[in-house]
Structures are given as structure tokens and as C-alpha cells.
Amino acid sequence: MSVAAPTTPSAADRPAAPDARKATRRRRSHLLVALVSLALGLYVTAGLWENPFRHGVADNLGDQAFFEWVLAYGVHLLQHGGDPFFTHLMNVPDGVNLAANTSITVYAILFAPLTMLAGPQISFVTILTLNLAGSAFAWYLFLGRWVTPHRVAAAVGGLFAGFAPGFIAHANGHLNWTSGWIAPLVLWQLLRMRDQRHWVRNGLLLGVLLALGFSIAAEGLFFTALAGGLFVIVWGLGKPNRAETRALLPKFLGSLGLTAVVAGALLAYPLYMHFAGPQTFKGTGFNQRHYSEDVASYFAFADRSVAAGLGLGNDLAPNPTEETSFFGVPLMLLMIGSLVMLWRRAGERRRATLRALIVVAVVFFVVSLGPRLRWFGQEEPIPLLYALLQKLPLFDSALPLRFALVLVGVFAVVLALVVDRLLASSRKPSQKRAMTAALALALVPIFPLPLLYRERAPEPTFISSGAWKQYAADGGTISTLPFAINVAADGQRWQAYTMARAGDEFRITGGYFLGPDVQGAQGPGRIGALPRQTDWLFLRAALYGYIADLDNWDRAAARADFQRWGLTAVYLPDGEITGPEGPLFRQAVEITATDLLGPPEHVEDALVWRIRPGVDPLDR
Known part of the structure; x- marks a missing residue:
């Protein structure tokens, strides 16, 4: 809300209206969280910023080279034209289907001026830093709008989501997977579709967001759509929400239809190239059974965490870039205990929301385990859900362990709810101190360490x-x-x-x-x-x-x-x-x-x- 500037000394001395004060505090909170998020992003990527032209992510130099190439290709497109989704500049004479690769087309075009001015090395580390910071801030805004009125609670959940172990691991070269801000934006617009007054606008906006997300992180968008759809279905089927669901369903389906039309129109060519264009392929170039989550990894600590720095690391991931869960024992126990506490104290409608969250978490946990159960590095002859999914379109191109990243969003919501209850409760000071200590014990060990880097050969x-x-x-x-x-x-x-x-x-x-x-x-x-x-x-x-x-x-x-x-x-x-x-x-x-x-x-x-x-x- 805007407030007219005072025109007299007496007006200047008059206290601001409550709504104006509230808006000012909200803006200050937003700015503070944005600055903290950016500071953490710079902290994580500090080694790359020291010398962007010579330093590369130590654990994934190949992917960094690929993304730098794609960013440079954006300059080529603006200067010379061409196909954003296919190139003959590599793999002569056959060419490369960029739509079937992770081509981050939107980033390549948007950052082309910076790439031309400073080089793809600078664009790469800039996008990586902004991805981490932007993800934390986007989740903070989402949680503050849909989960909790307490900005501190939203900030705790948002900062966790932006800098969770799985996304720090993917910061080893993956500009697509660190674009975690896409998920809260898409989910935000999905939840807004309950607004029957603007069902046309909401459907159109969601279609544009899906097209944007596909052009940056298609696999992550797929996971977000699955999780969002599953949550809406389970929530809508909950007993206290059935009447509302029946009332909303016609226009909600109409909005989804508009979403499909808009997204389909914007993505018609890239989708054709992805599935049927030249040099496309079936499945993936990686072994899905190898890239499946180990049950024990959920209770372990990632390589770039405070706990691992103190000697509590492990070798349960296929490589350091794929440590997609690694929440640690304290956080896993906190999540389980928090869900039990929230469930016991929740009303019928809140339980419907918690039930939907739990279903999403359980389903994606099981899917992340892949086609066979793994325990401390040993594959057991026990088939799991992914054994039925792995031949299906889209699932055949996904790596199962990456489904664990959906739990980051679920845990962020639970953390926000827990901190919200802590701030709003009338518990004894000793009980509040115990809850605060539990939060610290769960979050401090997974606090990220800066990315490792190595020298790369200079351009000759x-x-x-x-x-x-x-x-x-x-x-x-x-x-x-x-x-x-x-x-x-x-x-x-x-x-x-x-x-x-x-x-x-x-x-x-x-x-x-x-x-x-x-x-x-x-x-x-x-x-x-x-x-x-x-x-x-x-x-x-x-x-x-x-x-x-x-x-x-x-x-x-x-x-x-x-x-x-x-x-x-x-x-x-x-x-x-x-x-x-x-x-x-x-x-x-x-x-x-x-x-x-x-x-x-x-x-x-x-x-x-x-x-x-x-x-x-x-x-x-």
C-alpha cells in the first residue's frame, strides 16, 4: 500500500497508519531475506568468483563446460540466428539435439549480453549464484503467502529449501537443477487457481510458467508437476475439502485446459524436437539402477556440509553432484516428530493438508529408491515402485534419486509450520528453548560449505x-x-x-x-x-x-x-x-x-x- 507524503510538520510527526507500518516491515523483511540469500549464494560459490576464468567446479568440470557452451550459443543465436534446439556446431557432421539435452534456452538468451561482455565463465557463476539465492527467496515468499504469517518461519523454510544439501550438491555444475525457484512459482500459480474469479488469467499464466520452466529445467518441472498434481488430488479428496473441490472443479479444469493450450503452443516445436527430432534418443545415457537413492543416504550427511567437514561424511552417492537427499539423522527425526506433533494438534482441514504433504513425501521417497532397494551401498533383490515406472515415457529419461529433491520442498513447509508454532505458542520458556535447540541440532550440521574448485587450463x-x-x-x-x-x-x-x-x-x-x-x-x-x-x-x-x-x-x-x-x-x-x-x-x-x-x-x-x-x- 502506498501512503501519501506528509505535507506539514504536524503530519510528519503523526504516526504512520497500521497498514503502512505493516507494509514497511514486510518490505524490510523481504529485503533482509533477499540479502541473506544472496550472501549465502556468494559464500557457496566464493571459490569460483575468486577467478571465474580459471576456476571450475572440482567435481563436475564437464557439465560446467557444457553449460558455458550453451550460454555462448545464446550469443551465437542473437548474432547469427539459428535453431535454439539443434546445432551443427558440435558433433560434426551429425549435430546435437539441444532440446533433448539440458539447453537452458531462456538463460542463454537472457544472459547473452553479459556473456558477450564478460564471457560465459562469468555468466555461469552469476546464474549459479542467483539460482541458489533466488530459490531461497522464492520459497520464502511462497511459504509466507500460503503456509505461515510469520516471516521468520517463512525465512527459515525458504533458506533451507534454497541451500538444502541436494541443491548444494547440484551446484557442482548444474544450472538447471539449481533453478529451484521454478517450483515455488509454479506451485504458487497452481494454488491461485482456486480463485474462481480469475480462472482464465490463472490458466494462461500457469501455461507461460510451464513453458518457462521447461526451457530451463525440464526434469525439475516434471517433478514439480507430479508433486503438485498429487498434492492437489489428495487434498481435494480429503473429507473437509470435498464440497469445495466439487464447486471448484469445473473452472479448475477449464484453467488447466487453458494451461495446456498455452504451454502446448509455446512448446510445440521444442517438444517435437525433444521427442521426435533428429539426434534424439530414448531413455538416458545413465544407468538408472546406479543412480538410485540408498535408504541410508537420507540419514547421512553430504560432502559439502558442516557435519562432513567434521568427519561425518560418507560414500553413498554415485558422485558428489548427486547427493540429492543427505538430510542427516537429526533432521529426519525432527521431520518425523514434527509431523506427529502437527497432526495431533491440527484440526480436520489442517490434517487434510498434512495428509497430502505426507503422501507426496512417501511417494517420492519410494520412487527415489529406484527399481531395487539399496541399503548402505548394497542392492537387495527387492523390487520397488520404480521397477513399474522406469519404462514409461519421461520416467525412462529421469534419474530416480533426483526425485528425492521433492522432499526438500515438503521439509521446508514442515519447518515453516514448526517455527510458526514455536513463535505463536504459549509454551513455557524451557519448552521453547528445547524446540529451538532441536531445530539448531537438525539444521546446523547440514549448513553448506563452499563448493570445491580446481584450476582449468586457460584459453590458448x-x-x-x-x-x-x-x-x-x-x-x-x-x-x-x-x-x-x-x-x-x-x-x-x-x-x-x-x-x-x-x-x-x-x-x-x-x-x-x-x-x-x-x-x-x-x-x-x-x-x-x-x-x-x-x-x-x-x-x-x-x-x-x-x-x-x-x-x-x-x-x-x-x-x-x-x-x-x-x-x-x-x-x-x-x-x-x-x-x-x-x-x-x-x-x-x-x-x-x-x-x-x-x-x-x-x-x-x-x-x-x-x-x-x-x-x-x-x-x-
Whole structure:
């Protein structure tokens, strides 16, 4: 509410109206929570901010390289046009279906000016920081609107949701999964659809939000839709809500119909590309049984938590990026005890809400366990719900353990309710102190530690100076050695940095992406391009230092591969080759390339082997 400015001294001395004071306190609370959220986001990503151009997330350099490439592709789209959902700049000559990958299209376009000005490295860490902070703030606003009138309670729940262990783990390179602000926005609009007066507007807005969410985090949007739908159904079927449900149902379904029309229209092409476009695939390139949650992980502590820093870590996750639950014993006990307490003290309508929350939590907990039960790293021969779901569309492309992230939202609601009761209750001071201590005991151990980072190889002058242009004119194909893939993504980074400068650009063989495992067909998913003999020749040298004894068969395979890729040159920077856990064996790669292609040229700070069209590069 706005208040007119006082015009006289006496008016200035007059106390503000109650509504004005309330609005001022609310704005101050919002600003404080926003600043705390941003400060925590900067704290978590501090190591990357120290040197954004050289530091990368230690546990997932490959995904960071991919997202930097997508952000640079946004500049390419604005400068040169093209298809946001398919590119021939990678994986020559087949290309990459970006709609079937995590292409964060909205971010790529929205942050293109920053990417062009400062580079995709800056855009990456900026989005990562804002994602964490924005998620906490969005959940705070959601909880304050729909769950509790106490801003402190909403802040506790919001900060937990934004910086929960699962999302800190995904901050290791995942700009899609750290976009946790999408869930509260979608749920907010879903709950607003109870308003019968604006059912048309609400349906249209939800459709736009779904299109936005799909273009940033399609898998997370899928989970949000499932959780929101399940909650609404269970809540609506509750005895005290049945009459309201019957009254709301016609216009609610009408709103959903408008949502489907709007979202379908906005997403018609990306959905076509995702499911039926070229270079799409079925399922995922990852083993779903391997990427399933261990029951014990819910009671363990994540690597980047205070508890793990004190020596209470574990190795229950497939990798540090997928620690999607890891709430710890104290928080799990607090959640169970809190739900029991809230249930006992709740009226019939509140119990309907709690029942819906519990059903969502239980269902997503079971789904997150995957097709077989796992306990302390051991898979048991006990089939679970996901064994029935894993072949269904969408479920076949999801990783089961990520369903555990839905419990973060459920726990945030429960935390807000508990703190709300603590602040509003007339309990004895000793009881309040006990409840406060229980909250601290549950939340302090999972407080996040900053992300680990590692040095990455700097961009070679051969690329940054434009010296490469004499080897790949007019969008030709050149490649660093080894060819770009998730465990050796430098070549993809160099191409991204060139695109971000909005100048000339080149194409590359391979790359880190998801594609089909069968040439020219919608086969099962795999990571990277279909392997060829020459790929493995150089990757093996880089990863293991293995120097092959080349024969005529190797040389014939290289001729065929170079011709298929249309390569005009390959190059090897003088510095280190960035690997998943440290520098790779550069000397082995140089020896292999020289044996295969002959002596290189030394251009700027790179060795270059020219491959002239129509001339056999191996004829020495």
C-alpha cells in the first residue's frame, strides 16, 4: 500500500497508519531475506568468483563446460540466428539435439549480453549464484503467502529449501537443477487457481510458467508437476475439502485446459524436437539402477556440509553432484516428530493438508529408491515402485534419486509450520528453548560449505587471438586433441569462448552432450558422440598415457574419420589438458599425434597439424 507524503510538520510527526507500518516491515523483511540469500549464494560459490576464468567446479568440470557452451550459443543465436534446439556446431557432421539435452534456452538468451561482455565463465557463476539465492527467496515468499504469517518461519523454510544439501550438491555444475525457484512459482500459480474469479488469467499464466520452466529445467518441472498434481488430488479428496473441490472443479479444469493450450503452443516445436527430432534418443545415457537413492543416504550427511567437514561424511552417492537427499539423522527425526506433533494438534482441514504433504513425501521417497532397494551401498533383490515406472515415457529419461529433491520442498513447509508454532505458542520458556535447540541440532550440521574448485587450463592464445582462422575459414572444422568429451572438454570450452566474442566461429568434432547410441536412429541415450577409432586413439593417450604402436589399420581409420568430420586442422595447446581429476597426459597425446600426422607447426602457444582438403595428411 502506498501512503501519501506528509505535507506539514504536524503530519510528519503523526504516526504512520497500521497498514503502512505493516507494509514497511514486510518490505524490510523481504529485503533482509533477499540479502541473506544472496550472501549465502556468494559464500557457496566464493571459490569460483575468486577467478571465474580459471576456476571450475572440482567435481563436475564437464557439465560446467557444457553449460558455458550453451550460454555462448545464446550469443551465437542473437548474432547469427539459428535453431535454439539443434546445432551443427558440435558433433560434426551429425549435430546435437539441444532440446533433448539440458539447453537452458531462456538463460542463454537472457544472459547473452553479459556473456558477450564478460564471457560465459562469468555468466555461469552469476546464474549459479542467483539460482541458489533466488530459490531461497522464492520459497520464502511462497511459504509466507500460503503456509505461515510469520516471516521468520517463512525465512527459515525458504533458506533451507534454497541451500538444502541436494541443491548444494547440484551446484557442482548444474544450472538447471539449481533453478529451484521454478517450483515455488509454479506451485504458487497452481494454488491461485482456486480463485474462481480469475480462472482464465490463472490458466494462461500457469501455461507461460510451464513453458518457462521447461526451457530451463525440464526434469525439475516434471517433478514439480507430479508433486503438485498429487498434492492437489489428495487434498481435494480429503473429507473437509470435498464440497469445495466439487464447486471448484469445473473452472479448475477449464484453467488447466487453458494451461495446456498455452504451454502446448509455446512448446510445440521444442517438444517435437525433444521427442521426435533428429539426434534424439530414448531413455538416458545413465544407468538408472546406479543412480538410485540408498535408504541410508537420507540419514547421512553430504560432502559439502558442516557435519562432513567434521568427519561425518560418507560414500553413498554415485558422485558428489548427486547427493540429492543427505538430510542427516537429526533432521529426519525432527521431520518425523514434527509431523506427529502437527497432526495431533491440527484440526480436520489442517490434517487434510498434512495428509497430502505426507503422501507426496512417501511417494517420492519410494520412487527415489529406484527399481531395487539399496541399503548402505548394497542392492537387495527387492523390487520397488520404480521397477513399474522406469519404462514409461519421461520416467525412462529421469534419474530416480533426483526425485528425492521433492522432499526438500515438503521439509521446508514442515519447518515453516514448526517455527510458526514455536513463535505463536504459549509454551513455557524451557519448552521453547528445547524446540529451538532441536531445530539448531537438525539444521546446523547440514549448513553448506563452499563448493570445491580446481584450476582449468586457460584459453590458448592460438584461439583467443584468432590465429585459428587461417586453419578453419568460413566455419570449418578444427579440433583440439583429444577430441572434446565430458572427461576432456577443453575443446568445447575454446569453441564456446570464441562464440561468446560474437566473431567468426568454427565447428568441432565430438563434444559433451547426450545423443543416440545408434547412428541415424532414435536409439538409447549415450554420453557424447558415437566412438570412432581415432577418438579412442587420442583419448586413451590423454587419460592413461598410453602410446599406441600405430599400424596401417590405424592410419586408414584416421583417414576415414578425418574425411567424415571434414577436419581442416587439429591442435594441441602448450599448456595442460584439463581432466576430470587433474591434468591429463599431454606428452602422450603429442607423441601420438606426431607419429600419426608428422611434425606439427608451432603457432602462438599451440602445436597445429594442418589437414588440407584433397591431400592425404598421413602420406609422409
